[in-house]
Amino acid sequence: MVQKQVFFQSVSFVNNLVLRAENLACARGARKVFAQLDFQLKAGGAMAVYGANGSGKTSLLRLIAGFLTPRDGALSLSGDGHEATQCHYLGHTDGLKANLTVAETLSFTARILGHDGAALDLSMLGLTAHQQQMVGDLSAGQKRRLMLARLIIAPRQIWLLDEPLTALDEQGRQLIDQLAQDHLATGGMIVAASHERLGFAGHRLQLNRQNHDMAAV
Amino acid sequence: MGIFLSLCHQHMLLAWRSGHTTLIVTFLFIAVTLMPFGLGPELALLSRLAPGLLWVVLLMSLLLSLDRMFQADYEDGTLEQLGLLPLPMELIVLAKSLGHFIALFVPLLISVPVAGLLLNIEAAVLPALMLTMLAGAPALTLLGAIGAALALSVRRSAMLTVLLVMPLYIPVLVFGATSSTRAIAMSGQIDWPALGILALMSCAALFMAPLAAAAALRVALR
Known part of the structure; x- marks a missing residue:
């Protein structure tokens, strides 16, 4: 039996943090990427975002990171002291x-x-x-x-992971899984875009042009 | 403050390691070496033209370096990581500009007296010439930062950066070169009014350029 290693200690996160998207729409230039997206994610929750190429997985992560601004609708954080919340963004470029x-x-x-x-x-x-x-x-x-x-x-309380499993071997994937589970256990929040199944994600969001599916796994 | 200095240090380290400093300084020497071949071996003529020529070559070397200011960070995703820092983008621009100044402008400035020898410059003029260059340096670096940031999201932006920045450099060049030429006429005395104007331009750039460049960087992150 291998001793389970805990990576994060004495971290104080906002324990009632909620990330909420209401009627969110995103556009790149003139092209509408997605519209009418609603979801809600609480502290300790992880959401895997699936969708075809070009369905806006990366755009959603960049919206949450604050690089993009919504074309329509709102993306909001709430919770005690949520103003100080910071995020990690792991994108395609390293x-x-x-x-x-x-x-x-x-x-x-x-x-x-x-x-x-x-x-x-x-x-x-x-x-x-x-x-x-x-x-x-x-x-x-x-x-x-x-x-x-x-x-x-x-x-950082919010992790935005874009294709986190890319190029990683089996051991690397287990490492991500372990890191993510420890992060969630301490009250973190993860939104990850992927084409593969993510072990740690408790919710899945299927991005279509409209009529998006949000479901618990 | 720690973040600011780390960014500045990393910019310097990378400029040096990627051979950029060497490239820019070599460019300055090559350009200056070619001048006498083009202008003829008349020593009096060369020494009269030297300050102006050195200014022009300095500006061109600097223009050549602007491509490296944010481009690499933009391409490899570092800019996104910087955008998530609690440090305002304006300070990030200042940190990078300071790193750029130390890693690229200072070596150029140090090369100027040696390059001046090739143009038969009078030694008495050198302090005045270098002082004006130093006074104009913040303006040159920071105006360059605006151009470099604006051209980011365009592919092959090096040319665009040069075209954007060149008109902004002209006032600095005019005051810099005329005050250096006057220094020859006054046998090496410093032309204080022109120096003052250059310093004023630098101060104005110090306040305004970070705002403009930071706004351009935020757009590039979209």
Whole structure:
């Protein structure tokens, strides 16, 4: 029996946080991506967003992150002190610099995310042996693992994950699952877009042009 | 403050590691070396033209560097991560500009006296010339940041950046080059009024450019 490792400790999240979309519509340029989207997600909940290519999975995540503005309807957060809520966004692009080493990337990430400087145990990422390697020389899956470091370094209540399983091996997928479940257990919230089944997600949202399906798994 | 300095440091480190600093400084030297071949070996003529030529070459080297200011961050997704930070986008622009200034402008400025030798510049003029360049530096870097941010979401934006920024650079060039030429006439004395105007432009850019560039970056994130 392997001791279950808990990655997140002493994190104070807004415990009655609710993310709500009402009649949400999104457009890229002149093209309408989706419309009349309603859903509600509470702290501790995870929602997997499915849909065909171009159905607006990424756009929905970018709306929640605040990069995009809704064409119509509203997206709101409520809860005590929800103004201070921050999110992690893991997109298609990795946000990594090929000319930095893994160790430099990790320390830079920790500094800009406002980590207190305490020693972090990042051994579960499986990159310990590659500390001095340039990020540009890592494999796609290893870069993906390096991206995940962000989730561990700084606690943010909302995680927006775009195709989180891409390029990861079986062990990497288990790592995501483990991280996500610990995050949800501490009151976090996850919205993930994927084409594959996500083990941790308790709700699924099927994006169609209209008539979206929101269901508990 | 810690985030600000980290961003600045990372920008410098990457400019150096990707060989960008070397490229820009080499460009300056190549351009200056070619001048005497084009203008002829008349030393008096060269030394009269030297300050103006050095200003133009400095601006061109800087224009060449603007492409790197936000483009890489935009392409690899770093900009999205920066957009989620609690730090306002305006300060992110300032941090990157400061990093750009230290990693690229300062090496160019240090190269100017050496490059000046190739143009037979009078040593007495150099302090005045470099002082005006330094006074104009914040304006040049920050106006460049506006152009670099505006051109982001366009493919192959390097050309667009240059076209956007060039007109903004002209006033700086006019005051910079004339005050340097005057410094020759006054045998190396500093032309304070022109220097004041350059410093004023820099101050104005320091307040206004981050607002404009940050707005452009937010649009690019859409």
